[in-house]
Amino acid sequence: MMPMTITEIAEAVGGTVTAPFAGEHAGGVPDGEVARSATSDSRLVGEGGVFVAIKGERVDGHDYVAGLGAKGAAAAIVDHAVSDADVTQIVVDDTVEALGALARHNIERRRADAGKPFTLVALTGSVGKTTTKDLLKSLLSTLDETVAPVGSFNNEIGLPLTALTVNADTRYFVAEMGANHVGEIARLTTIAPPDIAIVLKVGVAHLGEFGSVERIAQAKSEIVRGLLPSGTAVLNADDAHVAAMRSIAPADVVWFGIDPAHADEDALTVRELTTDDMDHPSFTLVAANGDTADVRLAIPGAHNAMNALAASTVAHMLGMPLDDIARVLGEQRRISPHRMAVSTVERDGAVFTLIDDSFNANPDSMRAGLDGLARWGAGRKTQPYRVAVLGAMLELGGDEQGLHRSIGAYAAELGLDRIVAVGSATDAEFDALAGALAEGACTAIASRGGTAAVDWVHDADEADRLVTSIASEHPGTVALLKGSHASGLSTLAERWAPADPARR
Template structure:
């Protein structure tokens, strides 16, 4: 965070300063960090009290002054507070206002600073992780933890930008039209990446065209003469070139779409662990061989997007290839591979349980199908799949299609995980299982269970029966599969 006085924070947020009980007003006290979790407050801290579904941050204002906090941003005065309060109408909006001012102060310093925003229906967090790894070799880089990409997560990450920050990678997500526009108003990008327009949150948006409209807000939100980095292989993304305010850079793997100016991937192959290797080819004809350390052939496109930005910012192609190949771990529950020994049942776990939509579900199943394809003994492939949410009126059909897709890939066993407490989640899991059965899978190879404990039991039995087994975990957060992954591989 750029150093800010209480007076400046109040000005940025439109707040009213209330001195601590029994204490003097100290508007010139300097803040050095901002948090929304009171447990993280230290000397120089600003605590933003946010009222959530389960916890109200205002309940934790008391005692912050004794821990060195200089201010608490609140929507009402908290009686007996030992810290200066800045009273605002809406603390989430104030958090965004404070982050906006932080970015402005960093730019006003005159030192080199580049803000990269990225969005897409799938791949945002992996691309963010790869881009952070690349840019960190060139200068101090701030990027979100996990998927901090909404109206709370993005400002909290932006407030980590300080005097020494050279690059800020801002992940921007949306459930509704207008949300990304709001995020770019807080952190206007110098460079904007659009990865893909898929059907994630289709139920919220209503159509793929509306999803494309929402994603295009990051291009419209570019600073004057900002650079748009677009996926040439996605027609909805490619169309955004017409609204770009400045230069457009392209990336893609399909020669039919990627033009001469695109950064492309040629000769893509995958190994037995579904890790992709390819030739990275620049517009000037220079090449470098990349061997990705993370699994998933779909990550070629994410790597291309990150590489395009790194090259634009001056990184040599060979260095890009080297750093991409060095990445073995990305944010949790995203194609994380581990070996599990659970009560004597040993298997390989592909944990892609962070969240799910039809595009990412298919990518995960593709990875499962490719796993060990060149091995002498083919693994027994088990897909543990949860329901997908926010898909709109045809969500039953989309779940049946995923079941059919798994069957078509030759997955050996499908376990569709529903819910004992949410009838709709259970119905969707049932539709997924039905799709697999209707596409020819034997009834003995398809299970519809109602909790993760039942799924865990079936996996244990199957892994005991098949000494070489690989298990994919994939589903929405509500399915609880990430908790199952944490039980199986707590250190991952």
């Protein structure tokens, strides 16, 4: 965070300063107190830190204000004064709104520092946001000091917290922006107005919340509308909904896409996209001037070629040579957890390869994950035994049963060996959606042929026992774990977390 006095922070958030009620500074605000960091986690507050007390569903941050002064905190932002606090309090109407206001002020302060240029890159899309963010951070970090969120800190709390880690040394800030409703990304762009905005894809994630794909496109377009007046929109030319956003771009538009027919003179393109038998994509990056560089991604998933292309397009715009881009992309074996993470699991004497893509799921990402599983080991003489362990996809609206049946059918038609639909013994909705997955797979096998075995289990324990048994019977088993975060598959991912991740 840029150094700020208590008075400056209070003015930025529209709050009233209240002196400590207890501790060595009781009754007065220390003169010249300067804050240098901010957090909503009281455990992370240190010397010169600002604690933002947020009331959540299970925890109220105001319960942790007392004692922060003893830890060296400079101030706490609260929606009511805490009577036994030993730290200066800044009282506001809404602490989440105040967090956003403080983050906005921090970005404004950084932009006002003429001593070093600053570029804010924001990205959104129905799929691929976090992977693209991770790859772009890796690329830009080789150029200069770069800040990006941990995991998927992309909402009204996560984005401001990340923006508050921007300081005088930060050259690049990569901001991930997500949304469940129209207007959310627009608000995020008022906190962190981008110089460059990337739109990856308009899919059907959160269709139940938005109501239509057109409304999803409207929400994603807010990142383009939120660009600074001279900002650049970086758009996926292969997605018609994204390509249509060129009409609202305030200035330059740069395209990326796999289809070379959609590329213009400013774009990078991809040629000769292939995958190896562990689904690592390889391709040639081609610049407008004819320069090329061969890339082999160290992370699996052919769909990640598009994410890598989006990140490469921005890095190249900012001056990174193609050869350096290719080298850095090839070195990235670790991205945010539960996103096509490959490891070897040893459990009760069974050994199997796990593709953990359990962070979240929607129909687009489900198909991408299943495609990767189907390609796994395709070039080997002895084929692996491929098991899809699938949970419910959430927020899909009125046709959620049909969408789950279609994914089950898609999995069956890929020629996989086993499909395990994981429901819930305690949540009838989740269990019914898993049942629809299994039903779709069985119907496709019955009508169009196929040899996959289909199981419908009703909790993580049952899935654990079944997959362990399958792996014991079939050496060389590879299992894809894929479902929405709330479906409960994360418990399997944690249970199967290996001591020694496989190096692929």
